[in-house]
Amino acid sequence: MPPLVAPDDDSAPAGFTPRVLRGPFFGGRTVFTGNAGHTDHFTFRITGDDCNRLGITHGGVIATLADIFIVGFIAAQLPSDTRMxxxxxxxxxxxxSTAGDWLVGRIHAHRIGRRQCVASGEFRVGDRTIALIKASCAILSDA
Incomplete structure (x- = not known):
């Protein structure tokens, strides 16, 4: 099993600034956003707690991060009171990926509509693509 890495290690790669996540899954963990606050570029340090018994990042962690990153990217392009x-x-x-790796996510919008938004992207570790991700979000009406 790879060694544990401090979950809030603030030694981010050059060009990234810290942002603390909220919510039940990664609340208190730090994610880093790309240069000039780009919402389409994130990095997250994998810890031993994120890994399964094989020592690799659990698929559920990757899926949860995909959901957080894509929804966050879409939300940043909509009015702040939008519910989705x-x-x-x-x-x-x-x-x-394994503990200690920097997981870098890049997200691209395909459609930002009034009722539906679609975006996709990838997670990379160094020069390797480790996951392709895609999500759609439904905009909730006030009715």
Whole structure:
């Protein structure tokens, strides 16, 4: 099993600034956003707690991060009072990551609409793509 890494290690890669996550899954953990606050570029340090008994990042962690990153990216492009839910999420796992790895996510919007938004992207570790991610969100009406 790889060694544990401090969950809030603030030694982010150059060009990234820290942001503390909220919520029940990663509340208190630090994610880092890319240069100039780009909402489409994130990095997250994998810890031993994120890994399964094989020592690789658990698929559920990757899926949860995909949901958090894609919804956050979409939300940043909408009015702040917009309510939405994830309608669909898919992850193609292409390779492993382990404790200590910096997981870098890049997200791209395909559609930002009045009722539906769709975005996709990838997670990379170094020069390796470890997952392709895609999600759609449904905009909730006030009615």
């Amino acid at each position: 839910v994830t309608a669909s999420l898919s992850v193609d796992y292409l390779g492993p």
